[in-house]
Amino acid sequence: MTIRQPEELFDLTGRVAVVTGSTRGLGRAMVDGFSRAGASVVVCGRTKEPCDAVAAEIRAAGGKAVGIACHVGDWDAVPGFVDAVVQEYGRVDVLVNNAGINPMVLGLNDVTLPLWRKILSVNVEGALRMSQCLAPVMRDGGGGSIVNIGSMEGYFSSNPMSAVYSASKAALRSLTVSMANLWAPWSVRVNMLSPGPFATEMLVAAERNYPGSVAMLAAQNPQNRVADLSEIVGPTLYLASDASSFVTGDDITVGGGMRK
Numbered sequence: 001m002t003i004r005q006p007e008e009l010f011d012l013t014g015r016v017a018v019v020t021g022s023t024r025g026l027g028r029a030m031v032d033g034f035s036r037a038g039a040s041v042v043v044c045g046r047t048k049e050p051c052d053a054v055a056a057e058i059r060a061a062g063g064k065a066v067g068i069a070c071h072v073g074d075w076d077a078v079p080g081f082v083d084a085v086v087q088e089y090g091r092v093d094v095l096v097n098n099a100g101i102n103p104m105v106l107g108l109n110d111v112t113l114p115l116w117r118k119i120l121s122v123n124v125e126g127a128l129r130m131s132q133c134l135a136p137v138m139r140d141g142g143g144g145s146i147v148n149i150g151s152m153e154g155y156f157s158s159n160p161m162s163a164v165y166s167a168s169k170a171a172l173r174s175l176t177v178s179m180a181n182l183w184a185p186w187s188v189r190v191n192m193l194s195p196g197p198f199a200t201e202m203l204v205a206a207e208r209n210y211p212g213s214v215a216m217l218a219a220q221n222p223q224n225r226v227a228d229l230s231e232i233v234g235p236t237l238y239l240a241s242d243a244s245s246f247v248t249g250d251d252i253t254v255g256g257g258m259r260k
Contacts, residue, residue: 009243013038016089017240020072020130021099023050025200026149026232030096033233034240035063039094042085043067072099072126073118082133091141094240095134097127097172098149102165102202104209111164123168124175131179135188143187147239148176150194150251155260169194173251180249189248191239196255197226221256 017034021027023045031041035058043054043065051067058065066088070081085092100123103115131146138144153162154169172192179190197203197217203226206213218225235254238244253260 004242006243010237010241011038012094012237012241015039015093016042016085016091017094017096018042018044018085018092018130018134019096019098020044020070020126022096023054025202026195026198026229027096027098028054029229029233030098030236031058031065033230033237034094035061035065037237037241040064040066040089042089042092044070044072044081044099046071072097072130073121075121075125075129078126078129078133082130082137086137092134092137093141093144094147095130095138095144096147096149096236096240097130099126100149100151100165100168102162104161104206107160108163116164119164120168120171123165124171127172128175131190135179135183135186138188139183139186144189145240145244146179146183146188146190147236148172148190148192150176150192152194152196152253152255152258152260154194176251177249184248189239189244191244191247191249192251193232193235193239194251194253194255194260195227195232196221196253196258198232199226199228221258223256225256227254227256 017039019027019030022031022043031043034041043051045051048069051069055065055067068084070077127148150172151169153166154173157163157166176190176192214226
């Protein structure tokens with residue numbers, strides 16, 4: 001039996017990684033981490049300028065990156081995005097469905113159909129569409145890894161104003177298992193990460209609009225804190241790399257000890 005060394009297991013040299021919603025927040029940390037692990041990364045966001053700017057920063061640091069804009073909530077826009085990625089790199093080995101939205105509402109009684117559809121179009125349908133378009137590309141390249149970014153809110157809604165967001169993440173968790181079972185014969189693994197509170201722009205906005213939000217969320221985990229963005233890199237790299245070659249259909253909590 002040959003035992004591979006950690007530096008080899010986590011090495012992404014020669015691989016191509018697509019991260020949606022990667023112009024800021026958790027996604028921005030992920031593309032940096034993947035680039036440092038050797039991957040060529042695709043920075044994906046809704047508009048072109050931020051994508052190009054982040055890709056330029058990664059290249060300036062010695063990495064390989066390209067920015068390609070795509071609104072993942074637009075079902076018909078995704079195939080063109082995938083074509084552009086394949087034209088640029090010829091293959092895709094890693095997809096992280098990180099793009100998500102969480103517009104606060106007053107409660108379930110105030111949810112409108114347009115708002116419901118908007119949240120699900122990005123958080124669930126976007127991940128589905130991107131995955132179904134890229135999974136065959138991975139298959140043809142010998143396999144790959146898809147990582148869906150969920151949330152601990154998908155297990156329990158700590159804030160009644162984010163109930164629709166919580167529902168979308170619960171749906172994504174179910175979808176993750178179905179994808180994993182369907183695409184296992186293609187050597188495409190599909191897993192989920194469920195973060196707890198991280199210091200994202202979304203959390204900053206929540207604190208601004210609802211003072212005390214950060215302290216409330218920090219108190220929900222035994223470490224009693226909000227995580228730094230860099231703390232998502234290790235778990236994501238694990239699922240993206242050969243270090244997790246026998247892991248699929250799983251959901252890993254990154255929540256400072258929060259329980260599902």
